[in-house]
Amino acid sequence: MKTAQELKPNNVVLIDGNPWLVQKAEYTKSGRNSAIMKTKLKNLLTGSSTETVYKFDDKVDVISLDKKDTTFSYKADGVYVFMDEEYNQYELREEDIESVLPFIVEGMSDVCHAVFFEGRVISVDLPTTIVRQIDYSENAARGDTSGKVMKLARLINGTEIRVPDFCNTGDWIEIDSRTAEYKCRAKAPA
Known part of the structure; x- marks a missing residue:
């Protein structure tokens, strides 16, 4: 058993016999009120989400899967x-x-x-970083060089993500699987 103050994102807690993933844990202390821990939880069995508030010293059952x-x-x-x-x-x-x-x-x-x-x-x-090939992307728009120019690209399975303007159809890219964001160009997997 741990106290609510020890909760961190990606911990798994057991509530009423169900495993819940802690997606967000935020400490709050305001004025005369007691300290609380605001959490956003996702049920790993059903996929439902909820937000729960714990007193700072409440006991929670943290488990490892x-x-x-x-x-x-x-x-x-x-x-x-x-x-x-x-x-x-x-x-x-x-x-x-x-x-x-x-x-x-x-x-x-x-x-x-x-x-x-x-x-x-x-x-x-999935692993944190994955390598996928761009199946289709529009050609670069000329003239917009004011900052980080992004465009939509479609992967082999139809998933669309935003990539920098210099990425083209057929390029291999690294993607952060947690956020679905482009990381960098990559070499084709062996």
Whole structure:
């Protein structure tokens, strides 16, 4: 058990038998009132979100979830199948992996982490940095050199992200999988 003051983003707390991911934890102390911790939580089983306020010294049950390295194998009938090194298969529905779905493509070689709660796989985490190819982007607009010029680019699976003006169709780029933001150009994966 920890106190609410020790909560940090990406901690997982157990509330009424359900695992909740702490997305945001903010300390607040105002005037004569007691200190509080405002949190934004996401239920890892249902995907629902809520905001909760704890007194600074409330006790919370912080747990750690088991993770296992897996790779994406295939998709069939809205079910995504991931496989570990021992050829065990883990099936997840689209709702379970909604946050990483824009970056899952056929033939990807990224090592993902299957997240388990009570022996059951509940989600998959992608690596922080992933490399994807731009399938289509508009040509650069001439004349706008006032600052960081961004344009829309579409990846192979249809996901659209904003990239700098100098990125073109066919280029490989690094993307931060947590924020879906462009990081830099990259070499094609081997």
